[in-house]
Amino acid sequence: xxxxxxxxxxxxxxxxxxxxxxxxxxxxxxxxxxxxxxxxxxxxxxxxxxxxxxxxxxxxxxxxxxxxxxxxxxxxxxxxxxxxxxxxxxxxxxxxxxxxxxxxxxxxxxxxxxxxxxxxxxxxxxxxxxxxxxxxxxxxxxxxxxxxxxxxxxxxxxxxxxxxxxxxxxxxxxxxxxxxxxxxxxxxxxxxxxxxxxxxxxxxxxxxxxxxxxxxxxxxxxxxxxxxxxxxxxxxxxxxxxxxxxxxxxxxxxxxxxxxxxxxxxxxxxxxxxxxxxxxxxxxxxxxx
Amino acid sequence: xxxxxxxxxxxxxxxxxxxxxxxxxxxxxxxxxxxxxxxxxxxxxxxxxxxxxxxxxxxxxxxxxxxxxxxxxxxxxxxxxxxxxxxxxxxxxxxxxxxxxxxxxxxxxxxxxxxxxxxxxxxxxxxxxxxxxxxxxxxxxxxxxxxxxxxxxxxxxxxxxxxxxxxxxxxxxxxxxxxxxxxxxxxxxxxxxxxxxxxxxxxxxxxxxxxxxxxxxxxxxxxxxxxxxxxxxxxxxxxxxxxxxxxxxxxxxxxxxxxxxxxxxxxxxxxxxxxxxx
Numbered sequence: 001x002x003x004x005x006x007x008x009x010x011x012x013x014x015x016x017x018x019x020x021x022x023x024x025x026x027x028x029x030x031x032x033x034x035x036x037x038x039x040x041x042x043x044x045x046x047x048x049x050x051x052x053x054x055x056x057x058x059x060x061x062x063x064x065x066x067x068x069x070x071x072x073x074x075x076x077x078x079x080x081x082x083x084x085x086x087x088x089x090x091x092x093x094x095x096x097x098x099x100x101x102x103x104x105x106x107x108x109x110x111x112x113x114x115x116x117x118x119x120x121x122x123x124x125x126x127x128x129x130x131x132x133x134x135x136x137x138x139x140x141x142x143x144x145x146x147x148x149x150x151x152x153x154x155x156x157x158x159x160x161x162x163x164x165x166x167x168x169x170x171x172x173x174x175x176x177x178x179x180x181x182x183x184x185x186x187x188x189x190x191x192x193x194x195x196x197x198x199x200x201x202x203x204x205x206x207x208x209x210x211x212x213x214x215x216x217x218x219x220x221x222x223x224x225x226x227x228x229x230x231x232x233x234x235x236x237x238x239x240x241x242x243x244x245x246x247x248x249x250x251x252x253x254x255x256x257x258x259x260x261x262x263x264x265x266x267x268x269x270x271x272x273x274x275x276x277x278x279x280x281x282x283x284x285x286x287x288x289x
Numbered sequence: 290x291x292x293x294x295x296x297x298x299x300x301x302x303x304x305x306x307x308x309x310x311x312x313x314x315x316x317x318x319x320x321x322x323x324x325x326x327x328x329x330x331x332x333x334x335x336x337x338x339x340x341x342x343x344x345x346x347x348x349x350x351x352x353x354x355x356x357x358x359x360x361x362x363x364x365x366x367x368x369x370x371x372x373x374x375x376x377x378x379x380x381x382x383x384x385x386x387x388x389x390x391x392x393x394x395x396x397x398x399x400x401x402x403x404x405x406x407x408x409x410x411x412x413x414x415x416x417x418x419x420x421x422x423x424x425x426x427x428x429x430x431x432x433x434x435x436x437x438x439x440x441x442x443x444x445x446x447x448x449x450x451x452x453x454x455x456x457x458x459x460x461x462x463x464x465x466x467x468x469x470x471x472x473x474x475x476x477x478x479x480x481x482x483x484x485x486x487x488x489x490x491x492x493x494x495x496x497x498x499x500x501x502x503x504x505x506x507x508x509x510x511x512x513x514x515x516x517x518x519x520x521x522x523x524x525x526x527x528x529x530x531x532x533x534x535x536x537x538x539x540x541x542x543x544x545x546x547x548x549x550x551x552x553x554x555x556x557x558x559x560x561x562x563x564x565x566x567x
Binding site for chain 2 (some may be wrong): 024028029032033073110155178277283284285
């Protein structure tokens with residue numbers, strides 16, 4: 001491997017991931033966790049996007065069809081009809097049980113009850129209510145069916161904090177959480193996700209017309225090599241800035257985003273009082289039986 | 290000729306009772322084995338390696354239940370030796386814990402090795418739990434072959450394997466708990482240790498997930514000429530069985546006599562240069 005000197009070089013390394021082995025590691029992980037906690041169902045929210053489709057197919061391969069319940073939770077006026085169709089296509093392809101729950105009534109009720117106090121919620125606040133409403137529904141099923149909630153966040157989104165805290169971030173496991181978005185697209189195709197879903201542009205769909213590219217200032221094809229250079233190749237910021245084809249202002253914008261969203265990756269901060277272990281600071285235990 | 294068995298099995302994270310039963314089940318399979326047999330479990334096998342702060346609770350002394358139970362079932366089974374890993378509670382210096390490997394045969398402890406190089410970087414935090422040992426060189430004999438032990442990361446420091454070889458080891462056991470990020474490194478490291486010294490290297494690794502970390506398996510045996518003579522698969526349970534012989538050590542040291550050609554004056558320079566300058 002030559003030392004990379006352009007964004008294109010890094011993209012090539014990023015995309016050269018051993019996809020077969022990655023799929024296998026993820027499947028083993030899902031199986032291990034499922035058995036370890038003694039779960040009986042894996043509950044997965046399916047949006048019709050690449051992440052949840054790949055996660056569904058991987059979980060299906062890991063646990064078999066009977067262990068899975070897929071939930072499709074569109075919001076009228078925000079979720080495009082095409083997404084609902086894609087979600088239906090993927091759950092049928094996976095041949096798993098699914099339920100369709102319109103999330104708009106739940107979310108709008110919450111909004112109107114809050115707004116009755118005299119506050120007017122902004123677009124972001126309502127978008128997060130939608131994501132958190134879905135989390136509530138997923139956990140209602142999980143609690144009742146002795147299930148775990150399988151999340152679909154990928155490494156690019158988690159690093160950038162581009163998700164809703166306690167919304168789509170409120171899950172038990174994140175099987176593709178160490179796989180960059182551009183890699184997820186390859187992984188998705190490998191596990192049988194149709195091309196048009198695998199290559200669909202990303203969007204959290206928290207309001208009509210929202211796209212990740214517009215909000216983040218670039219497409220993941222441009223973002224991922226920067227994240228990869230920083231976190232997987234351990235390149236210094238100055239070296240990343242000097243790569244051929246890199247936009248400096250994007251690098252700084254991403255770094256800012258990573259920093260301000262650090263809180264999303266942590267347990268709620270607690271001031272330490274005792275000598276013993278404090279949660280989120282020096283509390284270190286594993287999930288073992 | 291000794292039969293070496295590496296049980297690359299899914300040990301349970303933190304469940305000592307279940308791991309002890311799994312260990313005994315494996316040992317019992319070899320009760321009627323005619324050939325002298327050495328069964329090599331991985332590093333900290335009794336706890337499944339990574340258990341974070343539950344380590345303090347899991348640590349036990351050398352005369353604790355794990356070693357006693359295995360010694361008991363190996364009583365009079367003189368052709369069987371078993372190596373297992375425990376978090377060892379120091380009986381003399383209260384509160385100290387070591388990452389320890391114990392060889393047991395004929396109802397007795399044959400030897401005890403404590404890890405020196407405690408990885409504390411990336412996914413590892415062994416220095417949080419363990420005290421480091423600085424003594425090396427214990428070599429024990431089993432049916433005519435001599436064995437030393439270097440635990441996992443200790444194998445990355447060629448001095449350790451050198452000490453055992455100079456002390457007469459024919460084979461060095463490397464019990465390991467190696468997760469995915471280290472996978473590519475083991476072939477060159479282990480083969481180099483074998484070639485540098487003309488010794489067998491017996492690498493026994495864990496397999497399966499500990500939380501999100503995959504311990505990849507690929508346990509293997511390198512012969513004294515540096516050839517990988519057997520390798521278990523990645524990510525799967527597998528029991529590796531290989532015979533090793535002192536004549537291969539003699540052969541290796543004839544065709545590439547690294548141990549004979551070692552100029553010990555180099556070690557004096559190494560010793561002098563490694564001491565902090567004041």
